Amino acid sequence: MDITVIFFLGLIVALIGVIPPGLLNMTAAKISLKEGDTRGVVFSIGVCVVVIAQTYIAAIFARKLSNHLEIVDVLQRVAFVIFVLITIYFLFVAKKKPKEVSETARWSKKGRFFQGVFLSAINIFPIPYQAYMTITLASFNWLDFSQISIISYVAGAAMGTFVMLYVYMFFFDRIKDRSFTSQKSMNYLIGAITGIISIITLINIIKEM
8 A cells, every 4th residue: 555545544534533622622722822823833743742652552553453353343343333422422412512621821832842742641542543443444455554554654643633733723713703603513523424434334344244
C-alpha cells in the first residue's frame, strides 16, 4: 500500500476520533479564544506529541493481535456494539446544548505545551480506538504492519488530530454563539460517522463468519 494513502487513512481516522467535543479540542479552542492562536497551536502541538506515541503503541499492539484472530473477532464484536451505542446516543439522546468550558488561567507558551502533553496523556481513548481501526484497515488490506507503514499512519494521525484541534479553534466563536444549531448538527454528524463505522464493522464481521 502506498504510504501517502496510509498517511491520509491515519489523518481521516484521527479526524473522526477528535470530532466529538471533548476536553482536548474544547480546551484548545478556549485557549485560542482567550490568549490567541499561538498559544492554542502550542497546546495542540503538545497534544499531538502524545498522540504520536499513543498511535504507535496502538499500531504495535494491533500488529501483535493480528496474529490471534480469535481475539480480533471478539474485539470487532465489542467495537461494533460500542459504535452502535455511540450512534444511538448522538442521534437520539445527546443534549443539544454543550457544556460551558471553564475559564483557563493564562499560562506561558511552554506551560501550554506541557498542559497539552499532560491532558493528552491522561486521555487513553486513542489507544484502543486506533488499535481497533488499524486492525480493521489491515483486514481490508488498506494497511500493513511494516515499519514504514506504521510510521506513515502515525504521522497522518498526528496531523489529523492537529487539523481537528485547529478547526475547533477557528470555529469556536460560531459554535459558541450558535450553540443550538451547531451542536445539533455536530451530534448528527458524529452519529452519521459512527453509524458508517458500525456498518463497515458489521460487514467485516459477516465476511469472516
